[in-house]
Amino acid sequence: MxxxxxxxxxxxxxxxxxxxxxxxxxxxxxxxxxxxxxxxxxxxxxxxxxxxxxxxxxxxxxxxxxxxxxxxxxxxxxxxxxxxxxxxxxxxxxxxxxxxxxxxxxxxxxxxxxxxxxxxxxxxxxxxxxxxxxxxxxxxxxxxxxxxxxxxxxxxxxxxxxxxxxxxxxxxxxxxxxxxxxxxxxxxxxxxxxxMAEELGLSRPTLMPSIQAFIRERLADPDLCPLTVAHQYNVSLRYLQKIFREHDTSPARWIRDERLARSRSDLADPRFDHLAIAAIGERSGFYAASHFSRLFRDRYGITPREFRKRREAPSPLNS
Missing domain, CATH: 2.60.120.280 (Regulatory protein AraC)
Known part of the structure; x- marks a missing residue:
């Protein structure tokens, strides 16, 4: 607490x-x-x-x-x-x-x-x-x-x-x-x-939360990409990019960031300690270990292996 x-x-x-x-x-x-x-x-x-x-x-x-x-x-x-x-x-x-x-x-x-x-x-x-x-x-x-x-x-x-x-x-x-x-x-x-959109007659539907939920459920799918998302929601790729632009990002960047966040969460979870680093990456849609390690280091300043070792190291407060 x-x-x-x-x-x-x-x-x-x-x-x-x-x-x-x-x-x-x-x-x-x-x-x-x-x-x-x-x-x-x-x-x-x-x-x-x-x-x-x-x-x-x-x-x-x-x-x-x-x-x-x-x-x-x-x-x-x-x-x-x-x-x-x-x-x-x-x-x-x-x-x-x-x-x-x-x-x-x-x-x-x-x-x-x-x-x-x-x-x-x-x-x-x-x-x-x-x-x-x-x-x-x-x-x-x-x-x-x-x-x-x-x-x-x-x-x-x-x-x-x-x-x-x-x-x-x-x-x-x-x-x-x-x-x-x-x-x-x-x-x-x-x-x-x-x-409220129905009551106020607003023309622009709020798609972003639904799109994000769709992506999060399919992060491990190697075929997940902006085009598959656009097809799922029957919108053009250009319109999909416009929706994400309102949130200062792009569909591809958001998918990548969510995959990295998912892998980081898995590396921090002791329940997945039995999985190899490459397997952790695959759970989030990264099927090339070197590519996963490079993206992870670019985002968090540390490799996935170093992140796991640092998490496993005893805390000075508990020593």
Missing amino acids: THVVIRSSAQEDVGHFKAAVPPHGCVQIVRDHEEDLRGTAASYRFGEVRALFLEGGPRELIRPSRTLQQSTDGYLSVCRPLVGRVHVFQDGRHAAARGAQLVAYDCSRPYKVIMPERFRMVVLLLPRRLTGLSARDTELLTARMWCGSQGLGALLSDLLVGLEQHGDQVNTGIELLGGSMAGLVTALCTERLRS
Whole structure:
């Protein structure tokens, strides 16, 4: 268990909600997601996903736009109140959640989070790239109340409650659990975007999360390439490249990076210690050992073999 951290941000005038703002002494401006938050309880890491458990008296968390110049992180936070209410202000909107309800905010833009009374809540914090959502996509999702009593919302809401009760007992499958949580958030976001697209008459479908899920399921396939993905979704290769360009990458680069991330995760997992380095590469779609080693070294600054040896070396803290 580690100490909890969270980020916050400022937004526009709170208007009618000013009466609920906590006293000035309970306001905290946080500049990045690694900054400690006063009054927090615990934090668990599941690979790249973090679950934060926060509790305390009335407070206001602010992240002004001036702090964003110091950070380029793109994280999505999903809040689930356990006791009390949480109010989120972002992108010109205000949403309040309590009980099983969920509310999200994008940490790459200014926002304000207010707990007007004594509270306890869970915050799931994950890199936005794991969801396949761009900052433009999340502008439609932030500061809106998500129902947590049915469908995918209920699954995520119940999972967050379970993490508070049993998170400290999870010692194996950490990376896999983090991936599952990211996948559930992605599915919920995709469902809501599609629903909103129908309601608002938006013409551009949100394909990226579905495309990324398709690729991740087929990383070991040596024939996986941008053209096969384009054929799967009945779009042109040029249109597929345009979709990925909105996320500052390309289909080929994203496939390569996901394969490298998968192989790195396997090398870090003791369950795969019986596999040779070449076999680890093949599990992620690298069928030439020298090519795999070179790409891995270029990305992480160390060869796969050196990475495994370093992981197996005893920690000075345990010697």
